[in-house]
Amino acid sequence: MTLITTDDLKALFARIAEAMVREKDHLCELDGVIGDADHGIAMELGFSAAAKAVSELDSTTSDPTLVFNTAARSFLNAVGASSGPLYATAFMRAGAAAKGKSSLNDDDIVEVFAAFAKGIQDRGKAEVGEKTMVDAWAPAAAACRAARDQGLPLAECLAAALRAGEAGADATKDMIAAKGRSSRLGERALGHMDPGAASAVAVIGCFREHFTP
Secondary structure, eight states: OOOBOHHHHHHHHHHHHHHHHHHHHHHHHHHHHHSOSOHHHHHHHHHHHHHHHHHTSOTTTOOHHHHHHHHHHHHHHHOOSTHHHHHHHHHHHHHHHTTTOSSBOHHHHHHHHHHHHHHHHHHHTOOTTSSSTHHHHHHHHHHHHHHHHTTOOHHHHHHHHHHHHHHHHHHGGGOOOOSSGGGGGGGGGTTSOOHHHHHHHHHHHHHHHHTOO
């Protein structure tokens, strides 16, 4: 069983921020087809702000809940667009799942991951099949929990989550959007991956990399 400290969570946010720098142009390109081409910018700004804010916390006096709550506030302050409240809610839910714990174990990370996904779904009021980031997050969380219920180690749970998230994101190419700006495009959005689902896969991939020995 892994012991996950506040420093580990700080490093996770740094890893995600670095991934968003790499993915920014690709995400903006995806968003340019069905949105206003700024999703990559928003994700880079939000996660960079979150990573910076949590890096400044005193690890000796900070618990995981404070890390997630700090990330929530900083992400929301940096990103006023739709993804801001979604990820801020995800971090707050993750913080609630970790409440009262000075460090986390493998089971806790599975709970945090599930809370993260549920927060996005609840705040966005979206269901699978509506061409949003929920199409990646919801199946990823379900796969992660199912793998853990089978007794698999955390790394394999997150690998299963990534596979499910990738499949979910890929499936958005065949969907007509029901939410957001892209819903105005109707069938013109067919054939294009939802940018929110694509960025979700990048975040999930960082979880898998970070918690794989």
